Amino acid sequence: MATLDIHDLTASLTEAKARWSPRITPQSLLGDEGKKALLGVIFSPADVALREAGPQAAAPPPAGAFSPEVDWRNKNGNHVTPVEDQKYCGSCVSFACTGVVESMASIELGQLFDLSEADSHFNSNHGPSCAGWNSDACMAQLQARGQVTDAALTYMSAFDNPPVIDPATSLWKPYVRPTPNRPASQVTISRHGLIGDINARKTYLDTTGPCAASFDVYDDFYSYSTGVYHHVSGNAVGGHCVEVIGYSESEQCWIAKNSWGAGWGMAGFFKIAYGQCNFDVYAFSTAGGVTVPATHGWSGWESLGGIITSKPSAVSWGANRIDAVARGTDSAVWHRWWDGAAWNGWESLGGDCQSGPAICSWAAGRLDMFVVGTDHQLYHKWFDGGWSGWEALGGMLSSDPTAVSWGPNRIDVFARGMDSAMWHLWWDGSHWGGWESLGGVCDSAPAVASWGANRLDTFVKGTDSQLYHQYWAGAGWSGWEALGGYVGGDLSAVSWGANRIDMFYPGAGFAMMHRWWDGAWSGEENLGGLLSSGTGASSWASGRLDCFVEGTDSAMYHKWYA
Structure with a gap:
């Protein structure tokens, strides 16, 4: 044309x-x-x-x-x-x-x-x-x-x-x-x-x-x-x-x-x-x-009460479910849980704890809890329709334990030993393996997260107060890598999905600090608060994080990301 x-x-x-x-x-x-x-x-x-x-003739429209x-x-x-x-x-x-x-x-x-x-x-x-x-x-x-x-x-x-x-x-x-x-x-x-x-x-x-x-x-x-x-x-x-x-x-x-x-x-x-x-x-x-996509952001802090004497530990075994534990003034483990509508507890789970507790889950309705006793051994108690008694798992430990599951009937437990190295114990569905030394010179209890089968990421505070990372990817343990920053106390780590890790710890001013991995490390992000303990963290869905700390009044406080 x-x-x-x-x-x-x-x-x-x-x-x-x-x-x-x-x-x-x-x-x-x-x-x-x-x-x-x-x-x-x-x-x-x-x-x-x-x-x-x-073209079709339009009918006269009704008035108005x-x-x-x-x-x-x-x-x-x-x-x-x-x-x-x-x-x-x-x-x-x-x-x-x-x-x-x-x-x-x-x-x-x-x-x-x-x-x-x-x-x-x-x-x-x-x-x-x-x-x-x-x-x-x-x-x-x-x-x-x-x-x-x-x-x-x-x-x-x-x-x-x-x-x-x-x-x-x-x-x-x-x-x-x-x-x-x-x-x-x-x-x-x-x-x-x-x-x-x-x-x-x-x-x-x-x-x-x-x-x-x-x-x-x-x-x-x-x-x-x-x-x-x-x-x-x-x-x-x-x-x-x-x-x-x-x-x-x-x-x-x-x-x-x-x-x-x-x-x-x-x-x-x-x-x-x-x-x-x-x-x-x-x-x-x-x-x-x-x-449209949900707008994510942090909420809290909210007080969950209690009088606790350790950092809390938390886990989720399903959507809208959280179980949090901490040591009380009587050295027993105390338990609160969120059932999707309200917080329940506190309930005493007994024990004579030298450390704060660690808790993990490998199936809906299943909880495994660990503490260090006054004899420095690791002790284990589990819930599977009802709470078991305590079993001794040995070791000579000098920190709170941490625990995670990367699949059904699998548990990995970590703690600092008397030599300041990180030690590892695991359950493979039929027996306990370990203890094995993973080295390092730890100035805190370890933290661990898993974002997939046969994947473990562990973190500790070093003697220089920097953050250190060691991981297992199915074939062997990596060496320790320094991630920098300033860590002021015990830390926690959690994963909400593949290739995602969120980590929390007290910072220089005892506010809660946040770092995360989504293919690269990001942070530090200051989430505020005034902490009297290290941190605990859990996730029950992609994009959901729940964090727990001891406040200056010894109550347990909760902050969440959704």
């Missing part, structure tokens, strides 16, 4: 008494291939049938069925995100549908998101191609798999730098890019649908929110500047998809957001007359029931 001459187009519009004005735009200067590259609707069989049936004017940029605030640019790629469907989801997140939840069109178009079942799509299929994918934020996957990161042309499509060549930790930024819809009736579309736009609309594009549309567009001259180029953000009964038009950048149209927006370009014929696509 020949590029429309702006003077000829202006004359045609004047002759037709058109309600819109043209100008030279970056899009109007493109050649045939460039203009087609900005489109990307593959009409569904249902849309083809609607087009072949032709919908407002005379709607624009979601100014309807109890602005719920329309900024205009984007799809570049040399037929991804308009994903830009329109993404815009709708962003608007619905603002309307339903009061949150403005910048979501990833690249994740929608290239990482979904559409695949890594700039070829077209249809809005109903796109919305179905957004419901099935969600969509990450643009910060997690920017649009331009899907292409080479500079972009290259895909010989199969003559458009830019995109790629599937990884989006690690999708749940952290994934936004999902719980429903999507189609609206065909004209009055129903207006009612939906008035009462619920924006929609995605497809229409036929003619050559003169690329020169649109302002006003209410209707086709005057030029040939049909292809199908396009945009976000419909409102309508005007006085102007008899739809109001829409395009995806060709803010240099086109009215800063990227346009109006199109009712009945034009099959805009009223193809069904509008809707989305709703937006769900």
Whole structure:
């Protein structure tokens, strides 16, 4: 097709008494291939049938069925995100549908998101191609798999730098890019649908929110500047998809957001007359029931009472279950537990403890607890429908023990020996193994976490008050590595999932400090408090942490992350 001459187009519009004005735009200067590259609707069989049936006369709306004017940029605030640019790629469907989801997140939840069109178009079942799509299929994918934020996957990161042309499509060549930790930024819809009736579309736009609309594009549309567009001259180029953000009964038009950048149209927006370009014929696509990632943060401190004389230890054997233990003033172990609704206890579990207790679990309803007795041996008591008596496991220990399970019927216990080295005892389902020395010169009780079968990560305070780490990955123990920082007392460690460790300890000012591993070490984070003991920690779900300490009043205090 020949590029429309702006003077000829202006004359045609004047002759037709058109309600819109043209100008030279970056899009109007493109050649045939460039203009087609900005489109990307593959009409569904249902849309083809609607087009072949032709426009249907709308029934007169009932009085007051919908407002005379709607624009979601100014309807109890602005719920329309900024205009984007799809570049040399037929991804308009994903830009329109993404815009709708962003608007619905603002309307339903009061949150403005910048979501990833690249994740929608290239990482979904559409695949890594700039070829077209249809809005109903796109919305179905957004419901099935969600969509990450643009910060997690920017649009331009899907292409080479500079972009290259895909010989199969003559458009830019995109790629599937990884989006690690999708749940952290994934936004999902719980429903999507189609609206065909004209009055129903207006009612939906008035009462619920924006929609995605497809229409036929003619050559003169690329020169649109302002006003209410209707086709005057030029040939049909292809199908396009945009976000419909409102309508005007006085102007008899739809109001829409395009995806060709803010240099086109009215800063990227346009109006199109009712009945034009099959805009009223193809069904509008809707989305709703937006769900967003939980916002995580720390809560507490809360007092759980009691009078304790050791650092607490805690474990979870299932969702919304926590068991915490500490030594009391009578040198016995005392137990409190959270059952999902309330804290229960304190209950005395007896014993004559030289140390604070350690507790772990390898199955629902199973607890294994360890203390160092006045004879410096390790003692073991377990719950499996009821509490057992105490059994002696030997050793000559000089610190609180710590314990963890990395699988059914497996327990690993660590403590400092009389030689200040770290010593290890384990249960393999049939007998106790060890004790074995793991070396080091420990100035604290050890801490241990496990994030997978046959994986153990141990931590101690060194004589220089720095943090030290040693791990087992199934074949042998690593050496000790220094992690720096300042550790002011006994520490704790816990894992909520694969390749994740969270560690807590008193800092220089006896506040609780936090470090974590998620593929790299982060922290230190100061979580406040005024600690009179080391820390205990547990986790009952990914993204959930529960921490316990002794306060200056000797009560047990709880702080949690959710």
